[in-house]
Amino acid sequence: MTQTSNATSDMTALMHEVAAMIVTALNLEMSPAEITPETPLYGEGLGLDSIDILELALAVSKHYGFQLRADDEANVKVFTSLQTLASHIAAHRTK
Amino acid sequence: MSVESQPLLAYADAGRIVAWRPDGPVSAPRFLSDVMRLAERLPAGGSVLNVCHDRYRFLVGVAASLVAGKVSLLPPSQTPEAVRQLKHYAADVFCLHDGSGDGIDLPKLAFPELAAGSVDVVPAIAVDQVAVVLFTSGSTGTPMPHVKRWGALVDSSRGEAERLAAVQPGYSLIGTVPVQHSYGFESVIMLTLQSRSAVWSGWPFYPADIVGALAAVPQPRLLVTTPVHLRALLDAGIEVPAVDKLLSATAPLSDGLAREAERRLAAPLHEIYGCTETGQLASRRTIDGPRWQALPGVRLEQADDLTYALGGNCGVRQALGDVIELHADGTFSLHGRNADMVNIAGKRTSIAYLNHQLADIPGVADGCFFMPEETAVDGVTRLCAVVVAPGLSAGQLRAALRQRIDPIFLPRPMMFVERLPRNATGKLPRADLLALLDRHGRSAP
Numbered sequence: 001m002t003q004t005s006n007a008t009s010d011m012t013a014l015m016h017e018v019a020a021m022i023v024t025a026l027n028l029e030m031s032p033a034e035i036t037p038e039t040p041l042y043g044e045g046l047g048l049d050s051i052d053i054l055e056l057a058l059a060v061s062k063h064y065g066f067q068l069r070a071d072d073e074a075n076v077k078v079f080t081s082l083q084t085l086a087s088h089i090a091a092h093r094t095k
Numbered sequence: 096m097s098v099e100s101q102p103l104l105a106y107a108d109a110g111r112i113v114a115w116r117p118d119g120p121v122s123a124p125r126f127l128s129d130v131m132r133l134a135e136r137l138p139a140g141g142s143v144l145n146v147c148h149d150r151y152r153f154l155v156g157v158a159a160s161l162v163a164g165k166v167s168l169l170p171p172s173q174t175p176e177a178v179r180q181l182k183h184y185a186a187d188v189f190c191l192h193d194g195s196g197d198g199i200d201l202p203k204l205a206f207p208e209l210a211a212g213s214v215d216v217v218p219a220i221a222v223d224q225v226a227v228v229l230f231t232s233g234s235t236g237t238p239m240p241h242v243k244r245w246g247a248l249v250d251s252s253r254g255e256a257e258r259l260a261a262v263q264p265g266y267s268l269i270g271t272v273p274v275q276h277s278y279g280f281e282s283v284i285m286l287t288l289q290s291r292s293a294v295w296s297g298w299p300f301y302p303a304d305i306v307g308a309l310a311a312v313p314q315p316r317l318l319v320t321t322p323v324h325l326r327a328l329l330d331a332g333i334e335v336p337a338v339d340k341l342l343s344a345t346a347p348l349s350d351g352l353a354r355e356a357e358r359r360l361a362a363p364l365h366e367i368y369g370c371t372e373t374g375q376l377a378s379r380r381t382i383d384g385p386r387w388q389a390l391p392g393v394r395l396e397q398a399d400d401l402t403y404a405l406g407g408n409c410g411v412r413q414a415l416g417d418v419i420e421l422h423a424d425g426t427f428s429l430h431g432r433n434a435d436m437v438n439i440a441g442k443r444t445s446i447a448y449l450n451h452q453l454a455d456i457p458g459v460a461d462g463c464f465f466m467p468e469e470t471a472v473d474g475v476t477r478l479c480a481v482v483v484a485p486g487l488s489a490g491q492l493r494a495a496l497r498q499r500i501d502p503i504f505l506p507r508p509m510m511f512v513e514r515l516p517r518n519a520t521g522k523l524p525r526a527d528l529l530a531l532l533d534r535h536g537r538s539a540p
């Protein structure tokens with residue numbers, strides 16, 4: 001039980017951190033708190049495009065020490081929402 | 096073969112490799128077999144929207160369409176509005192895809208499994224056959240079709256291969272650019288068909304993907320890319336396998352990035368200049384200076400403050416959207432764009448078109464797009480918009496725009512005002528728009 005809630009709060013903290021990174025890296029006109037875990041990053045949500053994603057991938061590699069790849073099928077879903085991106089970072093980060 | 100046709104595939108001997116896939120090379124006889132088998136399966140419609148993600152399947156789709164006498168339509172984006180307009184242009188259009196084809200409201204054909212085969216007869220395609228139609232956004236809201244005939248495409252791509260000295264050695268060609276656009280279609284698809292190059296079937300996007308693609312194919316390797324991808328690759332801090340030639344287009348490359356790329360990747364970097372209307376027109380090795388050399392068969396001439404291109408792949412004299420200085424030695428320099436034209440990360444449109452789309456949205460009383468001062472060297476500067484739309488939220492307006500224009504042109508920021516800073520003649524002085532942006536920037540969170 002304690003372990004689960006620790007994991008949950010770790011994930012919440014990571015999502016805050018990633019939201020702040022998105023806003024800074026892309027110069028978005030919003031505060032990180034406006035990005036909810038379910039906000040789609042493409043399309044209806046933040047409306048990011050492929051240039052943004054490339055920019056964000058660079059920020060991810062600098063902050064978390066791993067490279068994103070598109071030819072890996074699982075990675076297609078990485079930018080679905082803040083939550084999916086944060087989970088992917090949690091699973092692959094080296095720093 | 097008569098002079099009125101050109102072969103689908105040049106250098107089609109049995110030893111020629113047309114593509115590299117993760118499971119190995121595709122030979123010319125296998126490629127031609129795939130083309131003939133797919134051509135037999137294509138539906139009756141005369142036009143194809145080919146959205147195959149895999150470059151080999153896209154290539155086979157284009158080639159099979161040529162053999163079957165069908166036209167490949169290449170719209171600038173696949174938004175619902177763009178697809179609707181495509182149907183208006185060609186009522187019998189169908190979609191060839193290798194994924195889900197989701198969101199594309201057209202009859203669909205999923206790229207089929209094709210049994211292995213071997214064909215050594217190269218189809219001849221009439222030079223006046225319409226091969227592809229590319230679209231740009233017209234100023235009235237209706238996309239402008241640009242018809243490309245087979246003969247002109249072949250001549251243009253052979254000119255490019257000759258200029259880049261990429262005809263014979265058999266490059267492994269890796270493209271980070273969409274093949275549905277002018278540059279990618281010419282420098283990935285046509286170059287594969289008309290030089291000895293073999294295309295990598297993947298579409299690498301992230302730096303690590305580019306590295307993986309390079310490692311998957313033999314040398315010599317040719318990387319067809321853009322300033323944005325090149326910058327990301329160099330900034331990623333990862334080791335890049337040997338590259339033998341670099342090609343960039345879509346946006347001007349800075350001398351600094353070109354030098355860094357040549358030094359770190361130890362390969363010459365060439366840039367291509369062109370546009371959808373004319374196709375590729377000229378090239379330069381960026382580190383040699385700002386002067387461009389027209390490709391074989393292309394000539395520029397000037398009249399009434401405008402520069403026109405002759406040759407290229409459009410077949411007619413075409414006015415260019417750039418301010419150009421012609422030099423006595425036949426080279427030329429670029430001095431920016433004519434005011435109304437916008438080019439962001441290789442996608443072109445006009446401010447007039449965007450304003451038309453904005454004004455068309457119910458609830459928008461007035462509004463305009465404008466380009467701020469471009470500050471991001473080798474980066475991407477976004478458009479801004481100022482809008483009078485009292486009944487609409489930012490989210491509603493953004494959703495309505497997304498239905499109409501490519502996401503790359505979505506304004507950032509989008510400023511809501513009570514009225515636009517129009518002067519006495521109804522014009523919007525640029526200085527006033529920039530001042531508005533400046534005030535907005537200072538009040539933003």
